[in-house]
Amino acid sequence: MAEEKSFHMTPDEFRRHGHAVVDWIADYHSRIESFPVLSQVKPGEIRASLPATPPAQGEPFDVLLKDVEKLILPGVTQWQSPNFFAYFPCNASGPGILGDLLSSGLGVQGMLWSTSPACTELETHVLDWLVTMLGLPEKFLSSSTGGGVIQDTASSAALCALLAARERATNYASNQKGCDGRIVAYASTQTHSSLQKAAMIAGIGVDNLRLIEVDENFAMRPDSLARQIEIDKNAGLVPCFVCATVGTTSSNAMDPIPKIARICREHNLWLHVDAAMSGTAALCPEFRHFQEGVELADSYNFNPHKWMFTNFDCSCFWVADRKALIQTLSILPEYLRNQATESGAVIDYRDWHIQLGRRFRSLKLWFVIRHYGIEGLQHHIRQHVQLAQGFAECVRNDSRFELAAPVPLNLVCFRHKAGDAANQTIMDRINRSGDLFLTHTKLNGKFTLRLCVGQTNTQARHVEKAWKRICQEAAKLTPG
Amino acid sequence: MAEEKSFHMTPDEFRRHGHAVVDWIADYHSRIESFPVLSQVKPGEIRASLPATPPAQGEPFDVLLKDVEKLILPGVTQWQSPNFFAYFPCNASGPGILGDLLSSGLGVQGMLWSTSPACTELETHVLDWLVTMLGLPEKFLSSSTGGGVIQDTASSAALCALLAARERATNYASNQKGCDGRIVAYASTQTHSSLQKAAMIAGIGVDNLRLIEVDENFAMRPDSLARQIEIDKNAGLVPCFVCATVGTTSSNAMDPIPKIARICREHNLWLHVDAAMSGTAALCPEFRHFQEGVELADSYNFNPHKWMFTNFDCSCFWVADRKALIQTLSILPEYLRNQATESGAVIDYRDWHIQLGRRFRSLKLWFVIRHYGIEGLQHHIRQHVQLAQGFAECVRNDSRFELAAPVPLNLVCFRHKAGDAANQTIMDRINRSGDLFLTHTKLNGKFTLRLCVGQTNTQARHVEKAWKRICQEAAKLTPG
Numbered sequence: 001m002a003e004e005k006s007f008h009m010t011p012d013e014f015r016r017h018g019h020a021v022v023d024w025i026a027d028y029h030s031r032i033e034s035f036p037v038l039s040q041v042k043p044g045e046i047r048a049s050l051p052a053t054p055p056a057q058g059e060p061f062d063v064l065l066k067d068v069e070k071l072i073l074p075g076v077t078q079w080q081s082p083n084f085f086a087y088f089p090c091n092a093s094g095p096g097i098l099g100d101l102l103s104s105g106l107g108v109q110g111m112l113w114s115t116s117p118a119c120t121e122l123e124t125h126v127l128d129w130l131v132t133m134l135g136l137p138e139k140f141l142s143s144s145t146g147g148g149v150i151q152d153t154a155s156s157a158a159l160c161a162l163l164a165a166r167e168r169a170t171n172y173a174s175n176q177k178g179c180d181g182r183i184v185a186y187a188s189t190q191t192h193s194s195l196q197k198a199a200m201i202a203g204i205g206v207d208n209l210r211l212i213e214v215d216e217n218f219a220m221r222p223d224s225l226a227r228q229i230e231i232d233k234n235a236g237l238v239p240c241f242v243c244a245t246v247g248t249t250s251s252n253a254m255d256p257i258p259k260i261a262r263i264c265r266e267h268n269l270w271l272h273v274d275a276a277m278s279g280t281a282a283l284c285p286e287f288r289h290f291q292e293g294v295e296l297a298d299s300y301n302f303n304p305h306k307w308m309f310t311n312f313d314c315s316c317f318w319v320a321d322r323k324a325l326i327q328t329l330s331i332l333p334e335y336l337r338n339q340a341t342e343s344g345a346v347i348d349y350r351d352w353h354i355q356l357g358r359r360f361r362s363l364k365l366w367f368v369i370r371h372y373g374i375e376g377l378q379h380h381i382r383q384h385v386q387l388a389q390g391f392a393e394c395v396r397n398d399s400r401f402e403l404a405a406p407v408p409l410n411l412v413c414f415r416h417k418a419g420d421a422a423n424q425t426i427m428d429r430i431n432r433s434g435d436l437f438l439t440h441t442k443l444n445g446k447f448t449l450r451l452c453v454g455q456t457n458t459q460a461r462h463v464e465k466a467w468k469r470i471c472q473e474a475a476k477l478t479p480g
Numbered sequence: 481m482a483e484e485k486s487f488h489m490t491p492d493e494f495r496r497h498g499h500a501v502v503d504w505i506a507d508y509h510s511r512i513e514s515f516p517v518l519s520q521v522k523p524g525e526i527r528a529s530l531p532a533t534p535p536a537q538g539e540p541f542d543v544l545l546k547d548v549e550k551l552i553l554p555g556v557t558q559w560q561s562p563n564f565f566a567y568f569p570c571n572a573s574g575p576g577i578l579g580d581l582l583s584s585g586l587g588v589q590g591m592l593w594s595t596s597p598a599c600t601e602l603e604t605h606v607l608d609w610l611v612t613m614l615g616l617p618e619k620f621l622s623s624s625t626g627g628g629v630i631q632d633t634a635s636s637a638a639l640c641a642l643l644a645a646r647e648r649a650t651n652y653a654s655n656q657k658g659c660d661g662r663i664v665a666y667a668s669t670q671t672h673s674s675l676q677k678a679a680m681i682a683g684i685g686v687d688n689l690r691l692i693e694v695d696e697n698f699a700m701r702p703d704s705l706a707r708q709i710e711i712d713k714n715a716g717l718v719p720c721f722v723c724a725t726v727g728t729t730s731s732n733a734m735d736p737i738p739k740i741a742r743i744c745r746e747h748n749l750w751l752h753v754d755a756a757m758s759g760t761a762a763l764c765p766e767f768r769h770f771q772e773g774v775e776l777a778d779s780y781n782f783n784p785h786k787w788m789f790t791n792f793d794c795s796c797f798w799v800a801d802r803k804a805l806i807q808t809l810s811i812l813p814e815y816l817r818n819q820a821t822e823s824g825a826v827i828d829y830r831d832w833h834i835q836l837g838r839r840f841r842s843l844k845l846w847f848v849i850r851h852y853g854i855e856g857l858q859h860h861i862r863q864h865v866q867l868a869q870g871f872a873e874c875v876r877n878d879s880r881f882e883l884a885a886p887v888p889l890n891l892v893c894f895r896h897k898a899g900d901a902a903n904q905t906i907m908d909r910i911n912r913s914g915d916l917f918l919t920h921t922k923l924n925g926k927f928t929l930r931l932c933v934g935q936t937n938t939q940a941r942h943v944e945k946a947w948k949r950i951c952q953e954a955a956k957l958t959p960g
Contacts (some may be wrong), residue, residue: 017578018574024585055849056855077588080587090587095497097587104576105504122555155834155835179659181659193811331675333919334920344524355636442814
């Protein structure tokens with residue numbers, strides 16, 4: 001039969017253009033240190049270079065790829081540069097990129113087990129692997145009462161945990177009747193901002209998310225938490241949820257999980273542990289003490305897309321009681337009914353997160369774990385921690401600077417002693433130079449520089465250069 | 481300086497393995513019709529083939545790719561097969577896959593404008609293009625009061641719309657105090673299940689999402705909507721939101737937007753228009769009448785990842801008043817502060833959705849639009865609609881079958897007149913054969929088959945074969 005007219009790319013064209021894109025990416029990674037890490041464009045500059053109207057006719061693929069080089073690349077902040085020390089990392093790696101490419105090529109939508117059994121089963125399997133790899137409690141295994149799921153981000157994971165807690169506290173009634181304004185949740189003043197967003201989304205309200213004060217190491221004070229819960233209970237409110245953090249975004253502070261967990265047990269509150277960045281460190285047994293107490297948590301989250309070389313998005317979320325989560329998020333319209341679901345023998349991950357549709361995300365995670373092996377992952381995590389500790393030592397040994405917080409792992413918070421303006425100047429000059437990219441936070445009201453060692457390809461020479469550049473800028477400061 | 485020990489894939493290894501993956505995908509698409517469309521594995525079969533423990537040492541990449549072929553492929557339901565007629569499509573295409581690959585390779589995280597200006601500006605630009613391409617109102621342009629953003633799914637888009645409506649109705653007070661149980665939202669009995677999920681998540685409660693009855697074409701009845709709003713207002717409740725659908729999931733019903741919009745105006749309710757699948761049809765001027773009235777909507781959503789050849793996930797969401805959305809979802813911790821944000825001259829898309837982190841999704845959408853051009857996209861949409869209409873004609877002309885709903889575009893709802901059991905049998909046998917994949921719904925309480933023509937590569941011969949196979953199974957039914 002004659003083929004119909006088609007504008008689609010044929011498999012042979014795909015092969016040719018696909019090789020060109022792969023080559024472009026390989027070249028890009030080879031020359032990545034030649035670009036300014038922080039994009040130097042001004043607002044509107046990228047848009048101004050794009051045609052105002054969409055193309056009426058299709059264009060050759062070569063033109064598209066040239067435009068990525070010419071029009072897009074100047075507007076890219078190089079998250080994959082080994083000189084990227086800002087925020088937390090958002091790592092890519094060869095196996096991560098290629099696993100993701102296979103996911104795009106297969107193009108499956110794994111909302112139900114039956115819509116691609118491999119998408120669901122590989123995910124369950126790899127998340128069970130990770131329970132072992134990270135030394136997490138057995139209750140998070142799918143063979144126990146719990147189980148894991150890949151979410152897009154830690155924000156969504158925290159929201160799901162909060163929702164499950166809300167439902168548990170209200171005997172699943174709020175599903176029907178809506179919130180009644182009495183639900184209260186707890187985090188520390190240093191907890192990630194996504195918890196505030198989750199409280200807004202869940203209809204709990206930001207005022208009903210109590211931000212508990214922290215100690216001198218920026219860790220949540222359990223005594224303050226216990227006191228606030230008592231106050232709220234006495235006021236007739238319904239405490240339901242606590243988020244403890246393993247490695248806060250601001251300063252990598254470690255909340256005391258065992259003490260917090262005991263308070264949660266006493267008052268029957270859902271304990272969520274957010275280890276978005278630092279959770280990866282638990283691959284190495286010597287760093288697992290930071291997550292002590294996680295065996296008492298109701299849910300746990302860490303992001304392989306941050307520090308475990310797995311392309312964004314990939315955020316692993318476990319619960320101890322999968323029924324509590326599913327009951328919170330389950331819907332079953334007729335058009336999604338199927339025999340496998342009715343049998344109860346399968347997991348339908350659409351009931352484990354906000355979205356219905358879902359990508360085959362476990363492929364990239366599986367590829368990363370198999371490419372590196374536990375040995376390779378541990379090697380690079382240890383290397384990053386060692387480099388960050390070395391940097392902290394440089395700060396400690398330089399009388400112009402001071403550390404602003406403990407350095408448990410790979411984030412160094414530090415400042416020049418000359419005050420906020422001096423630190424802002426150092427950061428702005430370095431970032432404008434494009435040599436490296438640093439960001440800041442405020443600790444005890446003071447402007448503080450953050451240097452996070454976690455980008456896939458960061459080695460000793462990059463951290464050494466970072467310290468050298470910081471010292472250069474410090475030397476240029478006019479004595480105040 | 482000596483390079484340190486590394487387990488990373490080098491750029492040259494990436495090039496070699498990347499070519500192999502591209503070739504594998506090209507071959508996969510060439511032989512995709514040789515696989516059963518619906519995966520034939522049993523629950524647990526894929527997991528049973530995987531090693532119980534994670535690898536201690538890394539493995540060669542070739543082994544991984546072989547395992548995809550051997551262990552994963554049998555568990556894949558072939559969403560990219562031209563014989564996939566189930567649910568709504570979830571399309572991939574060459575330019576979509578390669579745009580996504582570039583996004584993985586660049587590995588940027590676009591939470592803020594400053595974290596990659598191109599990620600934000602290309603997205604704004606392409607969503608402005610689409611306003612023109614789809615004949616949407618100018619108020620959705622970023623140069624007006626509104627603007628567009630790429631969400632992951634229509635579920636998340638609907639949730640954001642509902643949250644913005646909730647905040648507007650309560651004078652932005654619920655952010656602080658939480659919901660008070662008086663908020664009410666409206667959809668039809670045929671509206672996508674994600675609206676119920678959104679009501680649960682937002683703390684509104686499923687009972688406070690009123691499901692309005694539909695007419696004989698499964699479209700929302702505006703008179704019933706108006707009546708319910710009056711009842712709720714008289715009861716002291718606070719109506720805030722209506723979702724109208726252009727092409728429901730169950731039967732592709734078209735809600736009467738102009739009439740619904742007038743009611744929303746009268747009562748100051750937020751009107752969200754969900755056109756997740758059918759919105760793509762508006763690329764063709766002759767199909768735009770279905771979205772008449774969208775100029776009165778507060779928000780609008782369609783999914784290029786369904787019918788516009790753009791890999792999952794890519795769901796386009798516009799609002800008429802971006803301030804209302806941003807005010808609902810904005811958070812600004814110190815560690816995300818930066819000059820560009822403070823200047824007010826840029827968009828920070830993290831305030832436009834649930835998540836904080838975000839992928840460079842606009843690349844694949846840009847690639848699709850430029851590869852096909854408006855002409856190419858229109859050609860394939862028209863072809864799909866024509867094929868579905870041809871199939872509907874076959875049903876109409878066969879006295880054993882009947883159409884179960886109008887066929888406005890590319891979804892045909894039909895049934896054998898022998899009753900529910902017969903239709904279930906036809907569907908199960910066809911799906912088990914692997915020749916094609918169909919799903920079902922219930923309309924007026926009756927089991928109804930759904931055939932959606934929208935997969936990228938579906939041509940006349942595939943639809944003809946589908947009808948032939950259905951007739952074969954119908955002929956096998958035991959009479960009575």
